[in-house]
Amino acid sequence: MAIEEMKVKDAFRITPSHIPDNRGHFFEAWRLSELSAASGQTFAVRQVNYSISKRNTLRGIHGTTLPPGQAKLVTCVRGAALDVVVDLRVGSPTFGMFDTTLQEAGSGIGVYLADGLGHAFLALTDDTCMNYLCSEEYVHGTMVDIQALDPAIGIPWDTSEPFIRSPKDAAAPTLSEAVAAGLLPTYEQAKASYGTPVLS
Numbered sequence: 001m002a003i004e005e006m007k008v009k010d011a012f013r014i015t016p017s018h019i020p021d022n023r024g025h026f027f028e029a030w031r032l033s034e035l036s037a038a039s040g041q042t043f044a045v046r047q048v049n050y051s052i053s054k055r056n057t058l059r060g061i062h063g064t065t066l067p068p069g070q071a072k073l074v075t076c077v078r079g080a081a082l083d084v085v086v087d088l089r090v091g092s093p094t095f096g097m098f099d100t101t102l103q104e105a106g107s108g109i110g111v112y113l114a115d116g117l118g119h120a121f122l123a124l125t126d127d128t129c130m131n132y133l134c135s136e137e138y139v140h141g142t143m144v145d146i147q148a149l150d151p152a153i154g155i156p157w158d159t160s161e162p163f164i165r166s167p168k169d170a171a172a173p174t175l176s177e178a179v180a181a182g183l184l185p186t187y188e189q190a191k192a193s194y195g196t197p198v199l200s
Helices: 032-039 175-180 187-192
Strands: 002-005 011-015 018-021 024-027 047-053 058-064 072-078 080-087 098-104 110-113 117-123 128-134 143-145
Touching: 002 032, 011 032, 058 080, 072 080, 072 098, 072 117, 080 110, 080 128, 098 110, 110 117
Parallel strands: none
Antiparallel strands: 002 011, 011 110, 018 024, 047 128, 058 117, 058 143, 072 110, 072 128, 080 098, 080 117
8 A cells, every 4th residue: 555645744645555356356445554654643443433425515624622632544435525634733834734635435545634634525426425433532522613615725626516514514614713713723732642653
């Protein structure tokens, strides 16, 4: 597999190598030792989530307060999505920057997001299913919501159709409003949460 750091610091794109044969194909989606070596972080899975979305559903931008934090490894397991990572860590060298990944079920491509990074995606097909491996169990009241249509972030969603969104996502504050309200973690808080990588 290939693991590359994205434009957003501490976010990594994982592209598996497929092994085809007469039955179909096989791939190793990710391996803890390789992800830890590439990211310099530890990643223990404590919760697994799925979301199922209609075409043109826009979810996010979602992050988590620190503590408790919640690193994620996100993969599309059915359909296709434009997956987006946004740096929400105040003081980070890539604060406010984003990067995109086309995730299609057959590709097996995954995106790892460290604590303090935000996640969003646009479902490109009906019945798009996304899988989230999470480093922490969800704690009510710790989610951070940022406006996915914030022009200051400038994510190119590239669709003229109306989005399907939750009322909470549609009403989310802009990045600058979230900074002013003290809702976002700092880069130093995030780095302190990354722990010692597991290399074997």
